[in-house]
Amino acid sequence: MDKMLHSAPIHTNLPDCFVFPADKRPPATAAVVSLPIIDLSRSRDEVRRAILDAGKEIGFFQVVNHGVSEQAMQDMEAVCQEFFQLPAAEKAELYSEDTQKATRIYSSTMFETGGERYWRDCLRLACSFPVADSPMAWPDKPQRLREVVEKFTVQTRGMGMEILRLLCEGLGLRxxxxxxxxxxxxxxxxxxxxxxxxxxxxxxxxxxxxxxNLLTLLLPSMVPGLEVAYYGDWIKVQPVPNAFVVNFGCQLEVVTNGLLKSIEHRVVTNLGVARTTVATFIMPTTDCLIGPAEEFLSEDNPPCYRTLTFGEFKRIYSVVKLGSSLNLTTNLKNVQKET
Structure with missing residues (x-):
């Protein structure tokens, strides 16, 4: 727990291990580029076109009228803030640097390289479906955490699955x-x-x-911090009240043979205000075999990606740091030559 940023005394100076060379933290553009905002309550044809257009243009969009209740969102934000405000001793047994643990708290990130660290603490939770089968090792404080997380996760996953269905229809898949x-x-x-x-x-x-993963659904906080790669630059995401930020994971890029892209993004920090977000990841099973769908292949458009189990993909991702490059296709081809 001594590595947890939020449990330490207030920092007046940034420790050297968090400082990056200027070329690794280029500033975001000053231009105003808004993420598309999609109202999921509109007609099905309109929504699926909007999702597909946003996915092809920027790979990120925000959704409103999405079916996750305002109460579930507010409760989730509140209980997460309560968790991080708990005394360090009440969270100590959850701390772990073992990336295989389904439930843990940790500091910095799995992207840590060369001794450099990132200004983030994280609580990781894995939720099985039906939710009654979820691991019982979740935190028992705050007392209402499990009830709130389960309700939020059921509704958020439901939204994500509907977005995937709309996307499939727009792509011409079943x-x-x-x-x-x-x-x-x-x-x-x-x-x-x-x-x-x-x-x-x-x-x-x-x-x-x-x-x-396949799809990411972010409850973003009204404190800005997320930035998205866009035509060689970085754009700041302006949160919309009661909206989720949605982006495509690497598996959607693979399935569509590169028609849809999993786009790079990063998080910047804030001088005076803490920021707490909740990222919900819709994931394949470990042994799920994933490759380009036949509908996206032809003589003129051969497969750009290997067909791998998700478990194999995760291993490759961690070895070659796929997440640190804009060109996922090149990385996967390089890995294919090496393995």
Missing amino acids: HDYLEGDISGGDVVLHVNHYPPCPDPSTTLGLPPHCDR
Whole structure:
């Protein structure tokens, strides 16, 4: 627990291990580029076109009228803040640097390289479906955490599965193509906590990366911090009240043979205000075999990606740091030559 940023005394100076060279933290553009905002209550044809257009253009969008109740969102935000405000002793047994543990709290990130660290603490939870089968090793404090997380996760996963169905229809796939094992793994939640940072200009909360899963649904907090790669630049995401930020994971890029892209994103820190977000990851099962769908292949458009189990993909992702490159295709081809 001594590595947890939020449990330490207030930092007046940024420790050297968090400081990055200027070329690793280029500033975001000053131009205003808004993520598309999609109202999921509109007609089905309109929504699926909007999702597909947003996915092809930027790989990120925000959704409103999405079916997750305002109460569930507010309760989730509140209970997560309560968790990080608990005394360190009440969270100590959850701390672990073992990346295989389904439930744990830890500091910095799995992207840590060369001794450099990122300004983030994280509570990781894995939720099975039905939720009654979820691991019982979840925190028992705050007392209402389990009830709140279960309700939030059921509603958020439901929203995500509907987005996937709409996307399939827009792509010309059968509506349930992305159901089953490819979306049937544990729903993983990362409750990311970014404490106030003494020098946001010299560090990052999370490095540039692509998500390795199928679909990510972010409850973003109204404190800005997320930035998305866009035509060689970085754009700041302006949160919308009661909206989720949605982005495609690497598996959607593979399935569509590169038609849809898993786009790099990063998190910057804030000088005076803590930021807490909840990222919900819809994941394949470990042994799910994933490759380009036949519908996206032809003589003129051969497979750009290997067909791998999700477990193999995760191993490759961690070895070659797929998340640190914009060109997932090149990385996978390089790995294929090496293995």
